[in-house]
Amino acid sequence: MVRSYLEAHWVAAALCMGIALLLLLPLGVPGGDRALLLIYLASPIYMLHQVEEHLGDRFRRYVNGVVFGGVEALTPGDVLLINLPGVWGINLAALYAAYFIDPGWGLAAAYLILVNGITHVAMAAHLRAYNPGLASAALVFIPFGLYAVLHIPGTGLQHVFALVIAIGLHAAIALHARHRARAGRAVVGVAG
Template structure:
């Protein structure tokens, strides 16, 4: 299992870059066949993958978080980065795309709201720490425009769709933060034991 984790950790970011390019290559076909809100929800997958390349190349984000925010502690683990980015982020965007396809664009709103919350988090961290953080560029130039455009393109599907999607996005980010903080507590207890 450890070998698989190391193998995946050393390759997933490059794979994300190639997958983003492949997904963007089919964009003209999708645009010709589907309505704009569905196409925009689709774009959240390659958009996130581009973000992941900026954020995680050379383990930059995990190193930044552990050094700048947690004072050198291994708060954000390699395993957590893999779980957050591959099954959670990619899975969320895929599920949102299928939900939009099967039941309507309002059901896919979790993708743009999750992207918006992540983008705001990067911007907030940059303002608070007064420095660049890995992922800030794509948060500004991909996440904010794409997520807001998608939310407005989906339009007035009912406030409950928007509140539910925003609530899920915030809950997901809160769970990630709670997981990291729980790891910090475990590490502190192990050190004092």
């Protein structure tokens, strides 16, 4: 029951939370630290992108219909798990790691935004069409992600670790969707 409620309403929560987190910004970031500010901003920026991307279940329907030819490669439950524990959880963990350990351990939030932005643009170029989330990915994610990656101090290890997390999450999503699509096609082939 809770899961179905979240599946139906998480995008509205993203809009409210994204705006609320931005409204809290004037209260400041501890120490006025630019790196912490950038890592903090990753969450509301991502949440507002998720509204463009997922309002009306647009992205899931686009991926299933256009990318996978009508096969259900992503379910509402998949989208919920990708975005709440995946994106929101990684961004929260990055903020805590940056605050309590070192700013460089928060770079995953910046790379997550940058990799997602590049993914949207690459998908649009490959399919020669708009995909839900493309506008905010191209206009906000790529510039913000580049700026954050260049201005959050970190060691080479911290950059590699963050990039592996971002690419790993996106690769896991793609592999999961392909696996579900193949399984769906196999079922249709057996039934047909």
